Amino acid sequence: MTLQLTNVNLSYPDGDAGRVYAIRDASLTVEPGKVTALTGPSGCGKSSVLAVAGTLIRPDSGSVEIDGVQVGEMSERDRARIRREQIGFVFQNDNLLPDLTVEEQVLLAVHLRGERPSRHREEARELLADVGLAGQERKLPGQLSGGMRQRVNIARALMGPRRVLLIDEPTSALDQARGRAIVELIVRLSRERDLAALLVTHDLATLDVGGTDGADSLIRMLDGELFAQVPVG
Numbered sequence: 279m280t281l282q283l284t285n286v287n288l289s290y291p292d293g294d295a296g297r298v299y300a301i302r303d304a305s306l307t308v309e310p311g312k313v314t315a316l317t318g319p320s321g322c323g324k325s326s327v328l329a330v331a332g333t334l335i336r337p338d339s340g341s342v343e344i345d346g347v348q349v350g351e352m353s354e355r356d357r358a359r360i361r362r363e364q365i366g367f368v369f370q371n372d373n374l375l376p377d378l379t380v381e382e383q384v385l386l387a388v389h390l391r392g393e394r395p396s397r398h399r400e401e402a403r404e405l406l407a408d409v410g411l412a413g414q415e416r417k418l419p420g421q422l423s424g425g426m427r428q429r430v431n432i433a434r435a436l437m438g439p440r441r442v443l444l445i446d447e448p449t450s451a452l453d454q455a456r457g458r459a460i461v462e463l464i465v466r467l468s469r470e471r472d473l474a475a476l477l478v479t480h481d482l483a484t485l486d487v488g489g490t491d492g493a494d495s496l497i498r499m500l501d502g503e504l505f506a507q508v509p510v511g
């Protein structure tokens with residue numbers, strides 16, 4: 279499903295009646311099965327773009343569409359449903375709960391949707407095997423490496439019928455080789471599952487943009503503006 283932002287503007291209140299303009303007239307399209315990387319200096323607005331794309335924040339103006347459906351104009355209740363059912367989030371910090379096993383972390387996503395986790399055990403196991411964690415299902419996060427924890431995070435984000443994957447700095451805690459492996463995993467899963475993936479990163483060395491295992495395109499962001507969606511070869 280295509281993710282499309284068109285002419286999005288976003289500002290936050292900033293002290294006495296001032297505003298800080300985090301996103302300025304930004305448009306981008308992420309096609310299903312493609313990974314678009316978004317990069318730029320700290321504070322340029324990258325996380326704000328993810329928050330708008332993920333229906334966590336309503337923009338001041340402009341539209342957000344998932345598969346042609348305007349999500350910006352939906353009620354908060356419908357936006358929350360879209361978020362639960364269609365959008366997978368992977369954040370910088372893995373947010374894993376220390377007392378839950380790897381399998382339980384992944385099944386938590388199902389539980390939060392109000393479904394019975396026991397019905398999804400097989401799906402969770404297959405997903406964990408797919409991200410390279412077969413045999414690790416009963417481990418606790420404290421027993422895993424940083425790269426393995428990020429894989430759990432990715433598996434959790436993919437539980438259920440996802441269409442869009444939003445990823446914030448997934449490699450910041452990893453060395454370059456492990457970071458590259460995580461980006462390759464995100465690319466492979468996005469292709470296999472036909473997900474529109476938007477990946478924020480500072481870590482250009484892990485992207486291999488235009489390569490067979492790398493991101494499909496790269497957008498640069500500066501002071502709230504997006505520049506050139508480049509399909510680099």
Ligand SMILES: Nc1ncnc2c1ncn2[C@@H]1O[C@H](COP(=O)(O)OP(=O)(O)OP(=O)(O)O)[C@@H](O)[C@H]1O
Nearest residue numbers: 290291298299300319320321322323324325326327
């Ligand atoms: N809740 C908020 N209230 C006020 N200002 C905010 C808020 N969130 C972000 N900002 C401001 O909006 C601008 C964009 O922030 P954002 O976090 O989107 O940037 P970023 O590129 O993701 O930064 P980083 O790479 O450091 O995470 C910054 O000037 C920031 O200070």
